[in-house]
Amino acid sequence: MRTFLKSWIPQCLWILRSPSRTFHGNNRLLTFQITSHYESINQGKKELPEYFNFASDVLDEWARLEKEGRKPANPAFWWVSDKGEEVKWSFEEFGSLSKKTANVLSEACGLRRGDRIVAILPRVPEWWLLNVACMRAGIVLIPGTSQLTAKDILYRLQASKAKCIVTNDTLAPAVESVLSGSEFLKSKLIVGQGSRDGWLNFKELLAVASADHQCVKTRSQDPMLIYFTSGTTGFPKMVLQSHSSYGIGFAVSGRYWMQLTPSDIMWNTSDTGWVKAAWSSLFAPWICGSCVFVHNMPQFKPQVIAETLSKYPITTFCCLVKSIYCSLQELRKLFHLLFLSSYKFPSLKHCVTGGEALNPEVLAKWKIQTGVDIHEGYGQTETVTICANMKGMKIKPGSLGKPVPPYDVQIVDEHGAVVPQGEEGTIAVRVKPTRPFCLFSEYLDNPEKTAASVQGDFYLTGDRGFMDKEGYIWFVGRADDIINSAGYRIGPFEVESALIEHPAVVEAAVVSSPDPVRGEVVKAFIVLAPAFVSHDPEKLIHELQQHVKKVTAPYKYPRKVEFVQELPKTATGKIQRKVLKNKEWAKV
Numbered sequence: 001m002r003t004f005l006k007s008w009i010p011q012c013l014w015i016l017r018s019p020s021r022t023f024h025g026n027n028r029l030l031t032f033q034i035t036s037h038y039e040s041i042n043q044g045k046k047e048l049p050e051y052f053n054f055a056s057d058v059l060d061e062w063a064r065l066e067k068e069g070r071k072p073a074n075p076a077f078w079w080v081s082d083k084g085e086e087v088k089w090s091f092e093e094f095g096s097l098s099k100k101t102a103n104v105l106s107e108a109c110g111l112r113r114g115d116r117i118v119a120i121l122p123r124v125p126e127w128w129l130l131n132v133a134c135m136r137a138g139i140v141l142i143p144g145t146s147q148l149t150a151k152d153i154l155y156r157l158q159a160s161k162a163k164c165i166v167t168n169d170t171l172a173p174a175v176e177s178v179l180s181g182s183e184f185l186k187s188k189l190i191v192g193q194g195s196r197d198g199w200l201n202f203k204e205l206l207a208v209a210s211a212d213h214q215c216v217k218t219r220s221q222d223p224m225l226i227y228f229t230s231g232t233t234g235f236p237k238m239v240l241q242s243h244s245s246y247g248i249g250f251a252v253s254g255r256y257w258m259q260l261t262p263s264d265i266m267w268n269t270s271d272t273g274w275v276k277a278a279w280s281s282l283f284a285p286w287i288c289g290s291c292v293f294v295h296n297m298p299q300f301k302p303q304v305i306a307e308t309l310s311k312y313p314i315t316t317f318c319c320l321v322k323s324i325y326c327s328l329q330e331l332r333k334l335f336h337l338l339f340l341s342s343y344k345f346p347s348l349k350h351c352v353t354g355g356e357a358l359n360p361e362v363l364a365k366w367k368i369q370t371g372v373d374i375h376e377g378y379g380q381t382e383t384v385t386i387c388a389n390m391k392g393m394k395i396k397p398g399s400l401g402k403p404v405p406p407y408d409v410q411i412v413d414e415h416g417a418v419v420p421q422g423e424e425g426t427i428a429v430r431v432k433p434t435r436p437f438c439l440f441s442e443y444l445d446n447p448e449k450t451a452a453s454v455q456g457d458f459y460l461t462g463d464r465g466f467m468d469k470e471g472y473i474w475f476v477g478r479a480d481d482i483i484n485s486a487g488y489r490i491g492p493f494e495v496e497s498a499l500i501e502h503p504a505v506v507e508a509a510v511v512s513s514p515d516p517v518r519g520e521v522v523k524a525f526i527v528l529a530p531a532f533v534s535h536d537p538e539k540l541i542h543e544l545q546q547h548v549k550k551v552t553a554p555y556k557y558p559r560k561v562e563f564v565q566e567l568p569k570t571a572t573g574k575i576q577r578k579v580l581k582n583k584e585w586a587k588v
Contacts (some may be wrong), residue, residue: 049244081296111187113138122271122298135243150174153175224241245384264315265291266293306343351366359398376400396472426460462480504544505529510523528540
C-alpha cells in the first residue's frame with residue numbers, strides 16, 4: 001500500500017478528469033477510482049497504509065515528477081506581499097527548504113520526534129515550511145492565529161506542554177510576558193529580520209542549515225497536528241489529527257469539491273491559525289499537485305481581494321467566512337458603473353466556502369457578478385469535509401450539499417437514532433462499526449469530551465440540520481443556539497439570512513432572549529450599513545421585522561432588535577452568539 005501511495009497518487013490525481021480514468025506509464029495501465037479507493041480504506045475493504053507521511057509520500061513525489069518534466073510548470077508555492085514582493089518555489093525548492101527547516105527544529109531548537117511546537121504566524125512563507133518540516137521530523141505542530149492574546153498563548157503552552165514556540169516580532173512580547181508560567185517551553189524561534197535576546201532567529205539558522213535530511217517513518221495514525229477549538233462555550237479543546245486523517249483524507253474533497261488539478265492555482269484567504277488553512281492552503285491543493293497561492297493581507301480589504309483576483313491567474317478561490325463574500329459583493333456594486341472592467345477575474349473558474357452557511361442572496365449575487373457559482377462545503381476541526389456541493393451536483397442555494405465519501409452523514413435525535421427525512425436533528429457521522437480514518441483521533445487529555453462526542457453509532461457534530469428527500473443537508477444552527485419560543489423551535493441562521501437580505505443590514509446575529517410569556521423570543525443584534533445609521537431606529541426596526549415576516553415564517557421574526565457597532569467573534573472569525581446570549585440571560 002505504501003508503494004502504491006508513493007508511486008501513483010500524484011500521477012493519478014494529475015490526470016483525473018472524472019471518477020475513473022486510465023493512465024499509461026512505465027508500460028503499465030492503471031484504472032484509478034479515487035472515491036471508491038478511499039471509501040474502501042475507510043470501510044475496511046482496503047487497509048489504511050501502516051506508514052504514511054505527507055512530506056515524503058506526496059510532496060517529494062511531486063518534486064520527482066516535476067524534475068522529470070511530468071507536471072505542469074506552475075510553482076508549488078506562490079506568495080505575494082501587500083508591497084508587491086513575491087516568492088515562488090517549485091516542489092523541489094520547497095522540499096529542500098523544508099528539509100533545512102526540519103534540521104533547524106531538530107538541531108538548533110533541540111526538538112525530537114513526538115515533541116510539540118506552537119506556531120503563531122501571519123501568512124508568511126515560513127508557516128508553510130514549518131508545517132512540512134514538522135512532518136519530516138515527526139514533530140507535532142500546533143497552529144495559532146495572530147489574534148491570540150497573552151492569556152490565550154499561556155493557556156495553549158500549558159495545555160499542550162509545547163517545548164518550542166515560533167512567532168514574529170509583533171507577538172514575541174506577549175510570549176515573553178507569560179514565560180514564567182510556561183514550564184515546558186525550552187526554545188523560542190522568531191521569524192523576522194531583527195534579533196531578540198533569548199530567541200533563535202529562523203532566517204539566520206535557515207541560511208546555514210543543511211538540506212540533507214531523512215524523513216522519519218511515521219505510522220498513519222501517529223499524531224501530526226493539534227488544533228485548539230475556538231472555545232465559544234468554555235475552554236478550547238485540543239483536537240488531535242493524525243498523519244493520514246488530513247494527509248489522505250482531503251483527496252476526495254480536493255478533487256471533487258475544490259475541483260483541483262496540477263494546472264490550477266488556488267487562493268484561500270484563511271488565517272494560518274484556522275483549520276481551513278490546513279484544508280485549503282496545504283493538504284487539498286498539494287494532494288492534487290496544485291499551486292498554493294498566498295497573499296499576506298495583514299488586514300482584510302475587499303479592494304485587495306478584487307485586485308488580486310484580477311491581477312493574478314488564480315483559478316480557484318476559497319473564503320471561510322461569509323462576510324468576505326458579502327464585502328466583495330458590496331465592492332462590486334460600488335464600482336459597477338465606473339470601474340467594473342478593472343475588476344474582471346479572467347482566470348477564476350471555481351469558488352468554494354465553508355465555516356458558516358451562506359444565505360441564498362449572497363450566492364445569487366456572486367453568480368451574477370462573477371459568473372461563477374460558490375460551492376459550499378461543511379466540516380469541522382474534528383473532520384475533513386463531510387458535506388459539500390461536489391462536481392456535477394445541482395446546487396441548492398442555502399444547503400450544505402451532500403455527504404462526501406467516505407462519510408455516512410445522517411440526522412439523528414438525542415438518542416443517536418436516525419430521524420426521517422425533513423425532520424430536524426443533529427448532523428452526525430457514522431463511526432460504528434468502522435470509524436472513518438479521516439476523523440480526529442481524540443480530544444487530547446480529555447477522555448470525557450471524547451466519549452461524549454459519540455452517541456450510539458454516531459459522532460455528533462453539535463450542529464442542527466435536516467436532510468431533504470434528495471439527500472441534501474441543510475444547516476439550522478448550533479445545538480445550543482436553537483431558540484424555543486412558545487414551543488416553536490427557531491434556528492438563528494434562517495433569521496440572520498432574512499435580515500442580511502435587507503440593504504440596511506451589514507451583519508446580524510440572532511440569539512434567544514428571556515420573555516415572561518413565551519419563555520424566550522428571537523432577538524437580533526444588527527450592524528447597520530453607514531447609509532442607515534441616521535435613520536429613525538423605531539421605524540427601521542419595524543421595517544426589518546416586517547421584512548423577516550415576508551421572507552420567512554412570521555413566527556420567526558425578531559421581537560427584539562438592538563443595533564450595535566460590531567459583533568463579538570472568535571479568533572477564527574465566527575460570530576460568538578454565546579456571548580450575546582449570556583448577556584441577554586444575565587439580565588434576568
